[in-house]
Amino acid sequence: MTAANVKIEAHPVGPEPWPEPRPVPPGLPPVPQLDAMLLPGALRPWVEDVAERVQCPIDYPAAGVMVALGAVVGRQMGIWPKRRDDWFVVPNLWGAIIGRPGVMKTPALDEALRPLRRLEAQAREEFDRAMQEYKADTLLAEAATKEGKKKIEAATRKGDMAAAREHALAAAFEPEAPTRRRYLTQDSTVEKLGELLRDNPRGLLVFRDELVGWLRGLDREGQESGRAFYLEAWAGTGRFTYDRIGRGTIEIEAATVSLLGGIQPGPLDAYLRAATRGAAGDDGLMQRLQMVVWPDVRAAWVNVDRWPDSAARNAAFDVFARLDRLNPGELGADTEGPIPGLRFDPEAQELADEWRASLEGRLRDPDTDEPEAFVSHLAKFRSLAPSLALLYHLADGNPGPVSAEAVAAALAWCDYLEAHARRVYAAARNPEVKAARELERRLRRGDLAHPFTARDVYGNHWRGLDRESVERALEYLEALGRARPEALESGGRPRVVWHVHPAVLEGRA
Numbered sequence: 001m002t003a004a005n006v007k008i009e010a011h012p013v014g015p016e017p018w019p020e021p022r023p024v025p026p027g028l029p030p031v032p033q034l035d036a037m038l039l040p041g042a043l044r045p046w047v048e049d050v051a052e053r054v055q056c057p058i059d060y061p062a063a064g065v066m067v068a069l070g071a072v073v074g075r076q077m078g079i080w081p082k083r084r085d086d087w088f089v090v091p092n093l094w095g096a097i098i099g100r101p102g103v104m105k106t107p108a109l110d111e112a113l114r115p116l117r118r119l120e121a122q123a124r125e126e127f128d129r130a131m132q133e134y135k136a137d138t139l140l141a142e143a144a145t146k147e148g149k150k151k152i153e154a155a156t157r158k159g160d161m162a163a164a165r166e167h168a169l170a171a172a173f174e175p176e177a178p179t180r181r182r183y184l185t186q187d188s189t190v191e192k193l194g195e196l197l198r199d200n201p202r203g204l205l206v207f208r209d210e211l212v213g214w215l216r217g218l219d220r221e222g223q224e225s226g227r228a229f230y231l232e233a234w235a236g237t238g239r240f241t242y243d244r245i246g247r248g249t250i251e252i253e254a255a256t257v258s259l260l261g262g263i264q265p266g267p268l269d270a271y272l273r274a275a276t277r278g279a280a281g282d283d284g285l286m287q288r289l290q291m292v293v294w295p296d297v298r299a300a301w302v303n304v305d306r307w308p309d310s311a312a313r314n315a316a317f318d319v320f321a322r323l324d325r326l327n328p329g330e331l332g333a334d335t336e337g338p339i340p341g342l343r344f345d346p347e348a349q350e351l352a353d354e355w356r357a358s359l360e361g362r363l364r365d366p367d368t369d370e371p372e373a374f375v376s377h378l379a380k381f382r383s384l385a386p387s388l389a390l391l392y393h394l395a396d397g398n399p400g401p402v403s404a405e406a407v408a409a410a411l412a413w414c415d416y417l418e419a420h421a422r423r424v425y426a427a428a429r430n431p432e433v434k435a436a437r438e439l440e441r442r443l444r445r446g447d448l449a450h451p452f453t454a455r456d457v458y459g460n461h462w463r464g465l466d467r468e469s470v471e472r473a474l475e476y477l478e479a480l481g482r483a484r485p486e487a488l489e490s491g492g493r494p495r496v497v498w499h500v501h502p503a504v505l506e507g508r509a
Helices: 044-054 059-076 105-112 114-157 161-171 190-199 211-219 224-233 265-275 310-324 346-363 372-379 381-395 404-429 431-445 454-458 467-479
Strands: 094-098 204-210 240-244 248-252 257-263 291-293 483-488 495-500
Touching (some): 044 059, 044 105, 059 094, 059 105, 059 114, 059 204, 059 257, 059 310, 059 381, 094 105, 105 114, 105 257, 114 161, 114 310, 190 204, 190 224, 190 248, 204 211, 211 224, 211 257, 211 265, 224 257, 257 265, 265 404, 265 431, 310 381, 346 404, 381 404, 431 467, 454 467, 467 483
Parallel strands (some): 094 257, 094 291
Antiparallel strands (some): 483 495
16 A cells, blocks of 8 residues: 555544644755855856856856856965965865756856866967977987987097087986966866876866765775865965875975865755764865855746857956966065965955954854854855955956955855855754655655654655654654654554644645
């Protein structure tokens, strides 16, 4: 007999009447939609055009574009967030867009990465030309070596060792092989990524269509060094050295990695629950994904079938091309340190200091009821705000100190991203809420017989309703007066079945 054939019991169980059921809170906290004004003016029309044509929330391409901006700037320029302190921030970012399958996450990110892919293609063409020159120089060097050997032998026979040495030095010249500029990679091992970073000290972007797979890969036994590498590469300011048999020693002058990808809600919830319970993922790696957006997706869909806005796209490509060849001196940067940098102008500094003081107060509040993982996430905003301000400033082509306008945009970004982070960590904080809502949804759909046992639920292996989740959800629903257990004697251990409030089953509560 299937669940659909079971008649739902609509009467109270036992002598006690049902209490008035209390509602289950919403499954996800509300989030704001991104205001396009938070984007640099030169990029705004293009991102709006992408969102309209793809029919996705503007949040998706906007987050991808800001991460891509951080990747192209890399270690060309950073920012000192304080007036006089030497704390320095490189504006590389880690970001993720969250949504269920089919909401156009991948097309949105593909569009956001178009400028980087164009730069990658141009760099490949330049590398191919340089390789042709290198091959020609190598042939010339080989010919010179052969001729040099003859001259060395002749000078040696004459006993002119000084001349022989001069010929040897001339013949020992070897052309230097060119290195290819890289902007992004998708599926490299950590060791190969180290080699790419050795040749690209400005940094590059790692793009993964499904980031949870990447996170779980780093959780596996034997990946401890890879995980440590990514934790170091997030800041973008440190060196890293690999010593590997076969690859030898790889000296990375600057381990600077930007990261971008998509995540589905189900796998994300499972990963976060494990990470926040002290599993392998509880080391702050997830919290480094500062640019996390989880927008609401509109139910209405419009068939937008028109050509892309070429003027807006070309203007965006021009921004990336300009940022790829920054001249820090012309922008008024301090170039005396290892990485050129800017500071805030006086008005911008006041805004940044006021915001930072508020943030630090929240992070240090001993009476906070915020989950530890969420507080750790907010702590990463210390570097996020100045990074976004610098990127906003550079994208609009402004020289000199970073302006108050750029800081205001960055702080608005932080407010927006905090709301989305709260949604991300809500499921990990109160998993029983999501499980309870899913269980009731299954009941009302007729997927589950009534009354039922806990095993009847988790035995179906429905996503989000494993054994632990079901037990917690039932306890939670009982506390809300929406369900209650009944112990049935069967000659051995009592069998516990669950009854659900009639108003819940009928969709009235």
